[in-house]
Amino acid sequence: MSSPPTKLANRVLRLNVGFVLKEGIGYSRDFPFDEAAVTVADDLTVSDLRGNVNLTRTPQGLYAQGLLRAKVAQSCARCLADMQQPVTSRLGELYHYPPESAPPDSLTVGDDHYLDLTPTVREEFLLSIPMQPLCRPDCRGLCPQCGANWNDGPCDCPAEDRDPRWSGLLDLLDPDKEPPAN
Numbered sequence: 290m291s292s293p294p295t296k297l298a299n300r301v302l303r304l305n306v307g308f309v310l311k312e313g314i315g316y317s318r319d320f321p322f323d324e325a326a327v328t329v330a331d332d333l334t335v336s337d338l339r340g341n342v343n344l345t346r347t348p349q350g351l352y353a354q355g356l357l358r359a360k361v362a363q364s365c366a367r368c369l370a371d372m373q374q375p376v377t378s379r380l381g382e383l384y385h386y387p388p389e390s391a392p393p394d395s396l397t398v399g400d401d402h403y404l405d406l407t408p409t410v411r412e413e414f415l416l417s418i419p420m421q422p423l424c425r426p427d428c429r430g431l432c433p434q435c436g437a438n439w440n441d442g443p444c445d446c447p448a449e450d451r452d453p454r455w456s457g458l459l460d461l462l463d464p465d466k467e468p469p470a471n
């Protein structure tokens with residue numbers, strides 16, 4: 290039986306840390322990640338989730354530090370091509386345990402001994418998606434006239450690259466334009 294292509298977040302980013310909590314102060318343990326596809330949340334599915342999270346037992350709970358990388362399917366803002374946007378999440382958070390002893394608004398390990406990285410990782414992944422994702426930094430985009438993808442080469446449309454220095458003169462020559470009032 291083949292495994293499903295997408296794993297649920299609570300199977301991957303929710304860590305069962307009961308055995309770490311039983312250890313003494315200073316004990317640390319790596320949690321490596323290497324997943325082909327993960328649904329982090331309803332609004333975020335990533336591929337190639339890789340990295341490592343290290344948990345250290347402290348008097349207050351567990352200190353999580355690590356770096357996770359993944360890719361998110363996006364469309365290039367210039368040429369509209371499907372692309373994979375790299376995203377990262379850099380962790381350095383204390384998860385308090387037991388949760389009853391945690392200060393207000395702090396992160397906690399649940400009473401069920403699960404440490405859920407999902408909210409932090411989701412937020413950092415979403416924040417690392419640029420407003421204008423580009424398939425490559427020098428993407429040439431689409432021709433506004435014929436829609437050809439200029440990454441595949443120039444199209445046959447007449448070049449309309451008016452030098453902006455001439456625009457004032459062209460305005461004077463345009464009979465529909467009012468002359469500038471002096």
Ligand SMILES: [Zn+2]
Nearest residue numbers: 365368424428
């Ligand atoms: Zn592009």
Ligand SMILES: [Zn+2]
Nearest residue numbers: 432435444446
């Ligand atoms: Zn064109």
